[in-house]
Amino acid sequence: MSLRAAPRTGLLLVAPALLLLAAVTAYPALWVLWLSLQRRVPIFGIAEFEGAGNYLFLAGDPRFWSATRITLAFTVISVLLELVAGLLVALALAGQRRGRRLALSLLLLAWALPGVVTAKLFEWLYNPAAGLVNYLLLGAQINWLGDPALALPGLIVADVWRTMPLVALLCYARLLTIPAEIYEAARVDGAGDLAAFLRITLPLCRSILLIALLFRTLDALRAFDLMFILTGGGPAGTTETLTVYAYRSLFQTLHLGLGSAIAVVVFGLVMLVAWGYLRALRREGLTA
Amino acid sequence: MRGRPHPTLRDAAVLLGLAVYALPFIWQVLTSLKPEAELMRLPPLLPSRLSWEHYQVVLERSLMLRALLNSLGVGLLTTGLALALGLAAAYGFARFPVPGKGPLLLAIVAGTAFPQIATVSPLYLLMRALGLRDTWLGLILANTSFALPLVVWLLAGFIRDLPVALEEAAAVDGAGRLQTFQWVVLPLVAPGLASAALLTFLFSWNEFLFAYTFTATEASRTAPVALALFPGVFEVPWGDIAAASILASLPPIAVVVGLQRFLVRGLVAGALRE
Numbered sequence: 001m002s003l004r005a006a007p008r009t010g011l012l013l014v015a016p017a018l019l020l021l022a023a024v025t026a027y028p029a030l031w032v033l034w035l036s037l038q039r040r041v042p043i044f045g046i047a048e049f050e051g052a053g054n055y056l057f058l059a060g061d062p063r064f065w066s067a068t069r070i071t072l073a074f075t076v077i078s079v080l081l082e083l084v085a086g087l088l089v090a091l092a093l094a095g096q097r098r099g100r101r102l103a104l105s106l107l108l109l110a111w112a113l114p115g116v117v118t119a120k121l122f123e124w125l126y127n128p129a130a131g132l133v134n135y136l137l138l139g140a141q142i143n144w145l146g147d148p149a150l151a152l153p154g155l156i157v158a159d160v161w162r163t164m165p166l167v168a169l170l171c172y173a174r175l176l177t178i179p180a181e182i183y184e185a186a187r188v189d190g191a192g193d194l195a196a197f198l199r200i201t202l203p204l205c206r207s208i209l210l211i212a213l214l215f216r217t218l219d220a221l222r223a224f225d226l227m228f229i230l231t232g233g234g235p236a237g238t239t240e241t242l243t244v245y246a247y248r249s250l251f252q253t254l255h256l257g258l259g260s261a262i263a264v265v266v267f268g269l270v271m272l273v274a275w276g277y278l279r280a281l282r283r284e285g286l287t288a
Numbered sequence: 289m290r291g292r293p294h295p296t297l298r299d300a301a302v303l304l305g306l307a308v309y310a311l312p313f314i315w316q317v318l319t320s321l322k323p324e325a326e327l328m329r330l331p332p333l334l335p336s337r338l339s340w341e342h343y344q345v346v347l348e349r350s351l352m353l354r355a356l357l358n359s360l361g362v363g364l365l366t367t368g369l370a371l372a373l374g375l376a377a378a379y380g381f382a383r384f385p386v387p388g389k390g391p392l393l394l395a396i397v398a399g400t401a402f403p404q405i406a407t408v409s410p411l412y413l414l415m416r417a418l419g420l421r422d423t424w425l426g427l428i429l430a431n432t433s434f435a436l437p438l439v440v441w442l443l444a445g446f447i448r449d450l451p452v453a454l455e456e457a458a459a460v461d462g463a464g465r466l467q468t469f470q471w472v473v474l475p476l477v478a479p480g481l482a483s484a485a486l487l488t489f490l491f492s493w494n495e496f497l498f499a500y501t502f503t504a505t506e507a508s509r510t511a512p513v514a515l516a517l518f519p520g521v522f523e524v525p526w527g528d529i530a531a532a533s534i535l536a537s538l539p540p541i542a543v544v545v546g547l548q549r550f551l552v553r554g555l556v557a558g559a560l561r562e
Contacts, residue, residue, distance in 0.1 A: 009465070010384025017377035017436055018392065024433040025399050028410035035409060092302050097295055099303050104552065105545050106306035109313055112540035112551075114494040116512040117533045121312045124319060124526055130328045132315055161312065166555065173556040211559050222403035225496040229516055243405045250409050251501060260409050267406040274401045 032267070035260035043254055054261035064262065066237060067245040070152065071269075074227075074241060075220040078159045082216055083209060085160065086167025091201070093168065094175040104169070111165040115225035122158040123230055148238040151231050155239050159226055163219065167212045174208040175201070207284050214277040221270050242266050313537070320530035327527050342531035351506045352532050355514035359493055362424050362510060363539075366431040366492040367485050373432075374439030375481070379469065381440070382447035383455075393444070399437035404497045407433060415502050422504040430498040435488045442487070442558055446480030447473065483554030486547055493539050511536040 039050045058064040089107065096103055110118070125132050126144035134140045144154045178201070186196045224243040227233065233240030233248070240248075242262055250259030293301070307314075319327070320342050322335040346352045380386060381393060411430055412421075420426030450473065458468040474481075499510040509517075515536050518529050543551055 010380045010386040013380025013384065014377040014386055014392070017373040017440060020373060020429075020432055021396065021399060021436055024411065024429055025402055025407060025437075026395075028407035028414070028433075029402065031410035031413075032406050092305070096299055096302055098299050101548060103303055103306050104548055106303070106310045108544045108548070108551070109310050109541065112490060112494075112544045113313070113537050114496070114512045114515075114540065116496055116515050117537050120515060120529055120533045121316050124530065125312055125315065127526070130330050130526075132330070135330045135333075161309075169552065169555060170559050173552075208559070215559065218401050222405060224405060225512070228496075243403070246405050247408075247497075251412075256409060263403070263406040263409065266403050270401055270403050271398075274398070 029267070032260050032263055035257055036264045038257040038260075040256035040260075041254060042256060050257070054258050057258065058261060058265070063237065063240075063245065064242075067240050067242045067262075068265075070239065071221065071241040071243075071266075074152065074156060074159070074223070074239075075217060078156050078163070078220050079213065079216045081156070081160045082164045082167050083213060085164045086212065087171050087205065087209070089164065089168040090171030090175055091197075093172045107165045107168060109165075110161055111163065111169075113162070115162070116229050118158060118162045119226050119229035122154070122161075126154055145231050146235050148236050151235055151239050155227055155231055158230060159220070159223065162226070163216060167216065170208050170212050171205055174205050178204055207281075210277070210281060210284060214274070214281070217273050217277075218270055221273065222266060242269075316530050317534055319527060320534050322527060324527055342527040343535075345525075345528050346531045346535065350514070350518070350528070350532065351509065352511070352514050352535060354506045355509050355511045356535060358424070358506075358508055359510040359512075359536075360539075362427045362431065362499075362508075363489045363492040365424065366428045366435050367488045369428060370432055370435035370439045370488050371481065371485055374436055374484070375443055377440045378443030378447055379473065381444045383452075396437045396440050400434065400441065402433070404434070408497055408501055411498070412501055421502055422508050424508055426502050427499060427508060427510070430502060431492045431495060434495075435492060438491070438558070439484045439488060442484045442554060443477065443480060445557060446477050450476050479550065479553065480557070482547075483550045483557065486543055486550045487554045487558070490540060490543055490551075 036054055037049060037051055038047060039053065040047045093100070093103055093107070113121075123145070128134060128141060128143045128146070131144075133144065134142055142150065144150050182200055183196055186200060191199065222243060223241070224247065227239050227241055227244055228247065231239040233244045243266060246259050246262035246266060248259075249255045249262060292298075318333075318335065321338045321340070323337065323339040324341065326332075326335055381389060386392065411433075415421045415426045415430075418426075420429070454472050454476070455468050458472045459465075463471065493510075494512065495510070496512045496516070499508075499513045500516065503509045503513055506514075515529070515532050518525070518532055
């Protein structure tokens, strides 16, 4: 016997959630597209349709291209570092016999903190006069967040610190499912540690690494709080990502149309990446 | 076992490494307990005595306490709303024929990828039109935009993993649909529910962009917003900021240390299904 199919019951159960989601995600997603086609400056009471005007402006806007470059650099470098470090930490954890709970607590703490807290932690660590970083560099007087060459690396370090634990956790969970016999068999066949890693561990972690790559790339592209608080896009715009530029335009210079157009670009980037990965994951035989 | 370190030594080394990894946070804890006069001096690394003065200032003379209460209220209510609607939807998707199920589920997953920056301006206009700016309700509704897709996705997976045979057996024994749900499905999915609740609460607690944009006063400002706007008159009050940031971190710490099992299950299940 199977539960008798009642199409209305199913619909009734999913309807409230779908209606609320339509109101708070689908509707705003369409609205932001519409806003991006307008010239809207609320304080002057300006609200007029201007088609692709905002996008044409952005195409010739050096600040937009700089923000795009910074967003892509931030995303690529952070995500690569997170994946490599995450996998290494997962390997270290997988061999842990005692104190796993404590180990996971110490690791996941960084991931679980509010982004604003992380920003404040690093702002204090990077403090030129009394920061721990300069102290550990034997009293160097480096102004980490005030130097255009150092601010983005400083930001990336903070982001990697915050998000690597998630990658490590996912890889660790995967490693625990690999039977030890495989490694023993490989060792009997004369494989060393490096060979076992390259021939067994890495291939078996391939799919989880792809998934972590997807999660992390999406999150890095839309990251906001860390750079907004830690550097505010400065110095000299060297850490101004697309999200920060969009936010500034929306709520600080109050160009609702232009800000929405930048937000739509972020939206498009995120969807493009998500679509690309989904295709890759399908090829891997993982259903989406 | 050639040249491998002793297992206990190895375990200790890994733990030590992870303690160093947590150092930025531990350093903030130390900073929050340093007497004001020792803040801008390094060395010494350790405070001469532990002082609670920063916590006292933050709790008595800033809006942090109110902000923590706002965060707690908004977080709990967001979680409650997302769980109530999400559990119903997940059960519907997992056990009933729903027209357009595949595309709808895909749309919900896509919803988790929506950048907040893209929906923040329309939501702002919506909040203003509905008079929901600077209210808990406004934040709760905005937060469901990321909380609800997460809950539906996690719970639909957990429910699908339950054997249908149990529900069928209950139906044969004469249990109604609601009874079957209450006495068979709910107890079995409870651990999954706990994981979903935990993640939702954590994400809601940590959320910054919506809270920063939609709030204006202490009526609804959450802890991350209060921390971001922490006032300094002439110089940055690093000790007070450190104390405020530790206070804003208490729920995440509780989750990581006390409820780790549920957190890990939720994160791993969410990732492996996607």
